[in-house]
Amino acid sequence: MDVDGKLTDTTVLVVDDRAANRYAMGTVLRRAGHQVVPVATGGEALVELDVRLRKGILPDVALVDVDLPDMSGFELCRRLKSRPHMAGLPVVHFSAAAVAPGDRCHGLDAGGEAYLTVPAEPEEIQAVVRAAVRAARLRADDQAVLRRLTLLSETIVAIQAARSPKELADAAADGTARLTGGPATVFVLSPDDELFCGTSRDRTSLALPDDGAHRSVAALLRRLTRGQAGVHLTTVPAPLWPTGFFRPGVQHDARLALVLTQDGKAPVCLATPTRGMRRVDPEAEALVVRLAQATALAAEPLLMYRVERHVALTLQHSFLPQPHRLRNLPGLDVEVRYVPASSQTEIGGDFYVALRTGDGVLTAVGDVVGHSLEAATVMVEIRHALRAYGVDESDPSVLAGRLDRMLQRYHPDVTATVCLALIDPATGRTRIANAGHIPPLVIRDTQTADYAEADGPLLGLGLPHPPPTELVLEPTDRLLMVTDGLIETRGTDLAASMEHLRAAAAGALSGLDALCDTLLACFGDDREDDIALLALQRTN
Template sequence: MDVDGNLTGTTVMVVDDSEASRYAMSTLLSRAGHRVVPVASGGEALAELDVRLRKGTLPDVALVDVGLPDMSGFDLCRRFKERPHTAGLPVVHFSAAQVAPVDCCEGLDAGSEAYLRVPAEPLEIEAVVRAAVRNARVRADDRALVRRLTLLSETIVTIQAARSLQELTDAAAEGISRVTGTPAVVFVLDQEDRLYRGLSRDRIPVALPDAGADRTVAALLRRLTRGQGGGVQLTTVPSPLWPAGYFRPGVEHDARLALVHTQDGRATVCLAAPARGMRRMGPERESLLAQLTQATAFAAEPLLMYQVERHVALTLQHSFLPQPHRLPELPGMNVVVRYVPASPETEIGGDFYAVLRTSEGVLTAVGDVVGHSLDAATVMVEIRHALRAYAVEDSDPCVLAERLDRMLQRYHPDLTATVCMALVDPATGRTQVANAGHIPPLIVRDNGSADYVKAAGPLLGIGLPHPPVTELFLEPTDRLLMVTDGLIETRGTDLSASMEHLRAAAVGSLPGLDALCDTLLASFGHDREDDIAMLALRLG
């Protein structure tokens, strides 16, 4: 059927057990420009539909005689409607016999479009068939639109739930592919000119575009969006300018792009699909593409802001945490430290370590400000500075815990922190431990055993009294390990079970402080949801 509603080119299945009647109806429709599929029974009609379904050539309408030899035309209509792939096939019943109005109603109830009494005028037959096809196609278009809008809504929800720019581009590309039925690729070019790329899953995962192709696209996006105002820009890039392989491996395509700046104008979002496929789908699909592009840009903004905040927080932490090569000289003691930020999808935390020389020995500390944000990282810096200042006057770990507790209550009453401190005399091995809500130190011995120091106390920042220090003596062969819970804490797993796993892994490590830390990071430190701070020491 063409855009003017003519029936030229439509395929009509005629189901009639009378050869003469079937021939007459087929001749009339053929002369009007239709393709005709004549069958003599309901069983033949169902078998023919099965064959055509496999070939993808279902008829546009079925003209069904009411009085078939193997089943009634009404029953055949019901069979059509019960099958998912033929439920949308419009049916027009006809009969040369006198039929009571109740029988006509039965056909309509079965799902037919109309009822013809034959013989009928050719113009009437054409008009009824034309109306049946037109109405069926309108319903099919409506169903397709509802499906696309549903997919659009589902995609927007998935995009908004993305925790990183990579997750965002992957979700958006998959959403475009589902909405448009074509391969798709999504780019985010951030304020530092870093390009993030997501490909739809229907693309064969071989021969991915290389870094050169990405650089070409980044330069193209910068050029296309130079001076762009608000709103989504739709444009087509011919294949010589668009690198091959983004939609199909090794295949050149013209690309239909939808581009938009984020609201602050510092990043560009681009959704792309093959231009040929988009032209076939019409303006309504392009409107969906534009909506998805705008939704992706909105979802990208907080991720881009978080990326900046995370970079600032990491820079802050690294600038204030003493680097391993800049630890103070510690006669009679060896110290190894490790710091591993959480995975990029999670917020920065307030984990820290400290190593200080005091008049009474070496003070080591590992702690964590509760929460994940730039504020947590900032308070971490304050706690480290306060600890350094307080230790000048008194390095007793219990006294330091009480002073840090009061400092948090006064200046950050809404925050709490955990910290474990150990004051070690390198000459004697005498060690005093104060623990404020933190994982206690683990003593790893050379005889193949390891035990946690029995030291506990309340969190910093809640104003509860802190117990006296726990005192012990380290042997020259002992290794003392202090960690933050980011190393072992796993959602849904009891912390005591994780601590036992840590103890077992420490016992199985090779000798040496570096070997101990590397073993534990290899065992627990992959894709963690929290930062990891670790400190290991040994006399000698």
């Protein structure tokens, strides 16, 4: 503290091998209100500082005699400044001997803040100590501000990189905790009252408050932000704030920084524990306010993304046949799976088809290149075209050719892959036409699996399609058709991924459900593309 221009509550380390000098210097400093820690050598000084560092009570300044018996005062200064946790300790060199200007420069070059010639007037000694301590505290304050601004910048980068409201809340909570030095919880309340809660890393995920506590917070956020604009700071006393959000089972008052998203619909809350209505660190709180504003800005597109993604997926699912309709195919059991890309908002072009024809059951799995409404629209056209062509034609190769011409005529800039299989359930005769797609996989009951040798050009290129590949499915065989979203991984060779798929399918338990579930468990997490699977087996 500064009292009438003088620093008090400061501790001064005095390093001098002469007891009389330590006593005289200590007397002057104590009269000025300083605490004094006297030591005789550089080695003793280092030991004393190590002990104090472990206790977190380093002195505020060190007065170091240049002529110490075990090392020079300049060497002691260099050693102190080389230690990260002691580098900020200001050092004032002093000497009773006449010194040349070069010696003063030596001390400054070693990292010292000042050089004092003794004997000196008490006022001069006190003034030098005050100046050194003030300068060190200003540097420490500047470094603290810089650290906090760096933490704020790092947190804003993290929240802007969040892929979901939950990730956003976790990143903001962790940043708030680092800014304030304590636990933090962040809440994002969507327009449809879904609450996303994030906790700082030092808070265990176990014993979090229950759903009732979350509902209470959601209602509180709605009430506190009603009619508000900008950032709203408030303290909620413990009886009104649910227990356990900051520490398991512990009740706290909560200091809240509340802000609405830019559209004014979704409250964002950064919450930290506090005691009563005491004044919080204004600099830390100002940074928390900035973080709250940045969190609200980042939350809006993520919440909008969830809405758009829900609409897109609902629309895409409406384009695909429902699984129960595929179970009414005579002589075949059919299972399908569709999993949208984990990071894709737009509608994809993956599809599956299974329908009766005059010569058996026609199945197809395909993918229109791209993720867009156009890709989904073309996907629907291909499905309907295939159903229309299948009324009079069953040959998979002929159907592939017709689909190719349809794309060239109506969508000349679009390409697609598709694999078609015509199965006679009575005999197992299967004819396969493949247009640039992953070939079907035949899984035998001997725990072996092989890809059908069927290939051909993509749809939309105008190239001729080869005759269909023929094989016979035994009643115990399973036929698997997938889109490349299941196995394709950036940076991994597709042939290697296909081999992994073959091995996983061969080792799957019997049954179509088990096959599909096994493959999704092996390959289906966090995929960058949509996944469509169709598995079938003869029933006679």
